Amino acid sequence: MELTQVRSEEPLLQNVQRSRTSCFHWLSVCSFVLLLGTTVILALLHFEVIKTEKKVDNELPEVLQIKNYLESVPQTQAMKGKRAAAHLIGKKVHKHIEWQPKSINAFKDGNIKLEKNSLKIEEDGLYFVYTQVVFTGEKCQKNARELSHSVLKKSYSDDESMVILKSSKSVCEVESNSSWTQPIYQGGIFKLEEGDIISTETSNSEFLDTYHGQVYFGILAV
Numbered sequence: 001m002e003l004t005q006v007r008s009e010e011p012l013l014q015n016v017q018r019s020r021t022s023c024f025h026w027l028s029v030c031s032f033v034l035l036l037g038t039t040v041i042l043a044l045l046h047f048e049v050i051k052t053e054k055k056v057d058n059e060l061p062e063v064l065q066i067k068n069y070l071e072s073v074p075q076t077q078a079m080k081g082k083r084a085a086a087h088l089i090g091k092k093v094h095k096h097i098e099w100q101p102k103s104i105n106a107f108k109d110g111n112i113k114l115e116k117n118s119l120k121i122e123e124d125g126l127y128f129v130y131t132q133v134v135f136t137g138e139k140c141q142k143n144a145r146e147l148s149h150s151v152l153k154k155s156y157s158d159d160e161s162m163v164i165l166k167s168s169k170s171v172c173e174v175e176s177n178s179s180w181t182q183p184i185y186q187g188g189i190f191k192l193e194e195g196d197i198i199s200t201e202t203s204n205s206e207f208l209d210t211y212h213g214q215v216y217f218g219i220l221a222v
Contacts, residue, residue, distance in 0.1 A: 083109070083110060083220070083221050084109065084110030084111045084112045084122070084123065084125075084127075084219070084220075084221040085107070085108075085109050085110060085112070085218070085219065085220045085221065086101070086107070086108040086109070086112045086114070086119055086218055086219050086220075087105070087106055087107055087108075087216060087217075087218040088100060088101055088103075088106055088108070088114070088119075088216060088217045088218060089103035089104070089105065089106045089210075089213050089215070089216055090133070090208070090210050090215030090216060090217065091103070091210055092205065092208050092210045092215075095205050095206050096202070096205050097117075097133075097200065097202055097205065097208065097210070097215065097217075098117060099114065099117055099200075099217055101114050103213065104213065105213055106213075106216075110221065111123045112219055115197070117199065118197045118198060118199035119197070119198045119199075119217075119219055120195070120196070120197050120198075121192045121193065121194060121195065121196040121197075121198070121219075122194055123194055123221075124192070124193050124194055125191070125192065125221055125222075126189060126190070126191055126192075126221070126222045127189070127190055127191075127192050127219050127220065127221055127222065128187065128188070128189055128219070128220045128221075128222050129151055129164070129165065129187060129188060129189075129190055129198060129218075129219050130185075130186070130187030130188075130217075130218050130219075130220075131149065131151055131165070131185075131186060131187070131200060131216065131217040131218070132183060132184065132185040132186075132214065132215065132216055133149045133183070133184050133202060133208060133215050134181065134182070134183045134184075134208070134209045134210075134214045134215060135147050135171070135181070135182045135183075135184075135204065135207040135208060135209065136179065136180065136181045136182070136207060136208075136209040137171070137172070137179065137180050137207050138179050139176060139177045139178065139179065139180075140171070140172030140173075140174065140175055140176040140177075140178075140180060141172065141175060142175050143172070144170055144171070144172050144173045145170065145171050145172050145204060145207075146168055146169075146170050146203070146204075147168060147169050147170070147171060147182055147184065147203060147204050147207070148166065148167065148168035148169075148184075148202070148203045148204075149166070149167060149168075149184045149186070149200065149201075149202045149203075150163050150165060150166040150167075150200065150201045150202075151163070151164055151165035151166070151186070151198060151199070151200055151217075152164065152198070152199050152200070152201060153190070153192070153196055153197070153198055154196070154197045154199070155193065155195065155196050156193070156194075156195030156196070161197075161199065164188070164190055164198075165186045165187070165188055166186075167184045167185075167186045168184075168203075169182055169184060181209070183214070189222065198219060200217055
């Protein structure tokens with residue numbers, strides 16, 4: 001009687017073992033597929049086949065900040081017609097800058113006039129004003145030098161010009177026989193009116209490096 005009961009239980013045990021083996025088998029297959037899929041996705045992300053959104057640093061470069069600001073400003077003047085703009089290349093003449101509208105990469109469009117080495121605004125609105133100068137020298141002697149570059153605005157009703165942009169940097173604080181180079185870039189958004197005159201003022205202009213269009217002055221209606 002006991003022998004018969006043991007034999008009858010053997011097929012049941014075998015079925016349980018087979019079920020467990022099949023379960024472990026499919027579990028292993030699923031785990032392998034999941035691992036393979038994860039590996040493939042990570043590889044695609046690593047080689048940038050799948051694009052991810054990149055986090056932008058809190059401290060953006062100045063040019064990127066200006067670009068973002070320009071994109072957020074309503075294009076009121078642009079809707080009226082051709083956007084007023086000017087980009088002038090600087091040329092050193094008798095130790096001062098002369099702004100050239102016909103040099104390579106220079107242009108002047110819209111309601112902006114070049115008069116007496118200054119830009120005259122012909123329409124009220126918001127304008128992005130920018131400029132860059134580059135100073136260079138062969139060596140530094142004992143005396144330090146302070147280099148500065150400013151943008152000034154003179155209104156139709158004002159007798160004196162006011163500074164709207166200014167930057168200064170010191171060079172040659174330590175004596176050296178090596179050559180040196182110091183660029184200064186600045187720009188900003190300003191509300192200008194018809195008749196306003198925008199000009200520049202530069203110190204130590206004898207050290208200006210005006211080659212390859214790296215000294216420039218421009219205005220763009222936004």
